[in-house]
Amino acid sequence: MTQQSVSSPPQGETRLPVRAGAGRFLILAVVFVCAACGLVYELELVALASYLIGDSVTQASVVLSVMVFAMGVGSLLAKRLRCRAAFGFGLLEAALALLGGCSALVLYTSFVWVGESRYALVGFSLAIGVLIGAEIPLLMTLIQRFSRQDAEGTVADLFAADYVGALVGGLAFPFLLLPWLGQLMGALVTGAVNAVAGAALVLCLFGRDLTRRSRRLLVAVNVLVLAVLAAAAVGVDDFERAARRALYGDEVRIALHTEVQDVVLTGARERGEPLELYLDGRLRVSGRDEFRYHEALVHPAMRGPHGRVLILGGGDGLAAREVLRYRDVRSVTLVELDPGVVRLARTDPALAALNGHAYDDPRLRQVSADAFSWLRGAAGGGAGGGGAGAYDVVVSDLPNPGITASMKLYSEEFYGLAARVLAQGGRLAVHAGSPTAEPRTYWTVDATLRAAGFGTTPYRVTGGPSGFAAGPDRVKDGRPAARDWGFELAAVGARPALTLAPDAPRLRSPAPALLAAGRRGVERTRVAGLPASTLVHPRYGG
Numbered sequence: 001m002t003q004q005s006v007s008s009p010p011q012g013e014t015r016l017p018v019r020a021g022a023g024r025f026l027i028l029a030v031v032f033v034c035a036a037c038g039l040v041y042e043l044e045l046v047a048l049a050s051y052l053i054g055d056s057v058t059q060a061s062v063v064l065s066v067m068v069f070a071m072g073v074g075s076l077l078a079k080r081l082r083c084r085a086a087f088g089f090g091l092l093e094a095a096l097a098l099l100g101g102c103s104a105l106v107l108y109t110s111f112v113w114v115g116e117s118r119y120a121l122v123g124f125s126l127a128i129g130v131l132i133g134a135e136i137p138l139l140m141t142l143i144q145r146f147s148r149q150d151a152e153g154t155v156a157d158l159f160a161a162d163y164v165g166a167l168v169g170g171l172a173f174p175f176l177l178l179p180w181l182g183q184l185m186g187a188l189v190t191g192a193v194n195a196v197a198g199a200a201l202v203l204c205l206f207g208r209d210l211t212r213r214s215r216r217l218l219v220a221v222n223v224l225v226l227a228v229l230a231a232a233a234v235g236v237d238d239f240e241r242a243a244r245r246a247l248y249g250d251e252v253r254i255a256l257h258t259e260v261q262d263v264v265l266t267g268a269r270e271r272g273e274p275l276e277l278y279l280d281g282r283l284r285v286s287g288r289d290e291f292r293y294h295e296a297l298v299h300p301a302m303r304g305p306h307g308r309v310l311i312l313g314g315g316d317g318l319a320a321r322e323v324l325r326y327r328d329v330r331s332v333t334l335v336e337l338d339p340g341v342v343r344l345a346r347t348d349p350a351l352a353a354l355n356g357h358a359y360d361d362p363r364l365r366q367v368s369a370d371a372f373s374w375l376r377g378a379a380g381g382g383a384g385g386g387g388a389g390a391y392d393v394v395v396s397d398l399p400n401p402g403i404t405a406s407m408k409l410y411s412e413e414f415y416g417l418a419a420r421v422l423a424q425g426g427r428l429a430v431h432a433g434s435p436t437a438e439p440r441t442y443w444t445v446d447a448t449l450r451a452a453g454f455g456t457t458p459y460r461v462t463g464g465p466s467g468f469a470a471g472p473d474r475v476k477d478g479r480p481a482a483r484d485w486g487f488e489l490a491a492v493g494a495r496p497a498l499t500l501a502p503d504a505p506r507l508r509s510p511a512p513a514l515l516a517a518g519r520r521g522v523e524r525t526r527v528a529g530l531p532a533s534t535l536v537h538p539r540y541g542g
Helices: 004-006 018-052 056-114 118-143 151-205 212-234 237-248 290-302 320-323 339-347 349-354 371-379 404-410 412-421 441-453 512-523
Strands: 251-255 262-266 276-279 282-286 308-313 330-334 366-367 390-396 423-431 455-463 484-492
Touching: 018 056, 018 118, 018 151, 056 118, 056 151, 056 212, 056 237, 118 151, 151 212, 212 237, 237 251, 251 339, 262 339, 290 320, 290 371, 290 390, 290 423, 290 455, 290 484, 290 512, 308 320, 308 371, 308 404, 320 330, 320 390, 330 371, 330 390, 339 349, 339 366, 366 441, 371 404, 371 412, 390 412, 404 441, 412 423, 412 441, 423 441, 441 455, 441 484, 455 512
Parallel strands: 308 330, 308 390, 330 366, 390 423
Antiparallel strands: 251 262, 262 276, 276 282, 423 484, 455 484
16 A cells, blocks of 8 residues: 555545535635735744844844745655645644744743844744745645646636735734734734644545544644643733743833833832833833933033924933923923823823923923824924924934834934924934944934034943943843943034033033033044935944
């Protein structure tokens, strides 16, 4: 007896439980489901890797290129299973459901407890790609049992179902799975759907062609996979809490997922623990030394007229706190993408106390919008921004320029829009990353500002031997603290003086002597000849 006769009949036999048209439709339906699940696995890896590692362009490139290569390998390996296509496809889908469903959990575990998730990312991309690549050759063998006379039409139908399924999976991930279930639970549910679809196809349509031993093995394997996924789903909330404790410590007070990002607030004032605010895993604010950052960012720009101030970002309210310390400030417009952060800054007692209850000040108007889009509308007189020349000071309190999602907010086009809303003689203050840790990024910001028509005065503030606790681009993963923060003070057509206003409030850090030292110190990190960053040619992260 040949191997083919054990698991599937010769091509000329007809032992199928349904008519050819119905069987063909059921196989194409499974192709649709498997394609949707496969794309969800890919997007899950890209999204989680971008969140954990950063630089979404790099992570997407790694995942997609490795997966496409692995799919080719899987297609070649599938040749060995064509003689037992039904049995092979059943085992393949069970393995894919287990790997894809658990990929997010393992990747997050690696990041939290090992401190490194790149190797796990590449490993899962390779393994999942091999399994996805083997699907179509096996399904092609199975569907030919129903339509052996029309190979070209069969191929077209298979790829059509595959592409439409990929479309549905690609849309379901950001609009259904991610907001409703989250990354971990979404992957587990997708794995369960994948396992059920694969097992149902093989056992219902081709179960007669398998030996009793093969059927029992497929049932046992799929039951085991579904049990593992179900157990993981039951414990996913406990896992997330344990991971947060391992990552942020035991003092986590608030953890929520807004429409934009994950937000974690730690620290208990009654136990003397400083408040720490994490956005997508990055330590955005630390109560230990946030005043150094915000005072250095805001106060040099307040020298000169400052009746009307625009803050881009800064939903935590800390930059607004510094601006509102000037009694002659008449209006402050704060544009923040994430209303969840603003809500937290308004209502959390510790964070509201840290920002001086800035949102209670009647001079402050908050707008929930993307900074680039809002600025574009404001420069043209729309978006409630007041039009060209509406602001004496613009403060850009945005995430680190090296983060892919923020690159457009450090582009020449963005700064051109900022120049249009500045009044004559107005100043722009920009956080530009660490000149010591990322000198090319910092000086690219300087080059981009100058390309947009600004004169620039670069400077930094240092944290001493122990560095700073936090900042817009820090993550809590055991890496050394940043030694400095870098800023740019800019004005259209002229280099502004780096000093404080005569009516500046009493500050805890940036005395004129320290600012002068920061101006001299940053020059030692200068990287000359860097091109400006634009929307179509971003230069950060290189």
